[in-house]
Amino acid sequence: QVQLQESGPGLVKPSQTLSLTCTVSGGSISSGDFYWGWIRQPPGKGLEWIGYIYNNGRTFYNPSLESRLTISSDTSTNQFSLNLSSVTAADTAVYYCARWYAYYVDYFDYWGQGTLVTVSS
């Protein structure tokens, strides 16, 4: 059973960088037809795809966030990370990491529990 767990600061100051890590257990991020992704949900609002990373390190980002976004992975620790720079209050959200089951299936099959990140001074 694959499990994902987000970790990182719950409070970030405006203009700073939001950094989160997702630790994966029960499966390797370096194998299989999977992308490892981030999704966010502002309080009371809908889901927004942030981006994902494939097992070869290739990344794909939401165009609206691309200029501020970096997703990376560390296969030695089976983790992948999100860095979102120059944050504002609009970046306040629950951030989920999730596995995208790719290649002619294409959906998010496993999700982390989510972590609330608040942008405030």
Added chain:
Amino acid sequence: QSALTQPASVSGSPGQSITISCTGTNSDIGSYNFVSWYQQRPGKVPKVMIYEVSKRPSGVSNRFSGSKSGNTASLTISGLQAEDEADYFCCSYAVRNTVVFGGGTKLTVL
């Protein structure tokens, strides 16, 4: 990349059927049969109910079904039950290997 369009809310009585629409463009729903639907109960993590337009993961009730026509996908829930009350989000694979979600629909079981 614009969000897929869903009605903000739908409602139905127990035992009835409801359908939630999800409208996209030729860059997402219209070009790919990779539409998925997620159920999210309050305070909970989204759960996939439908993938590849109309397939159900193991363990999902056959009361849930999906379809697609052109740029619009639909989720139908038949034999509505109180436990179906939740937010529902559609999702589509899109051009340049991206993903787009719908704005979400709140289902109320009357």
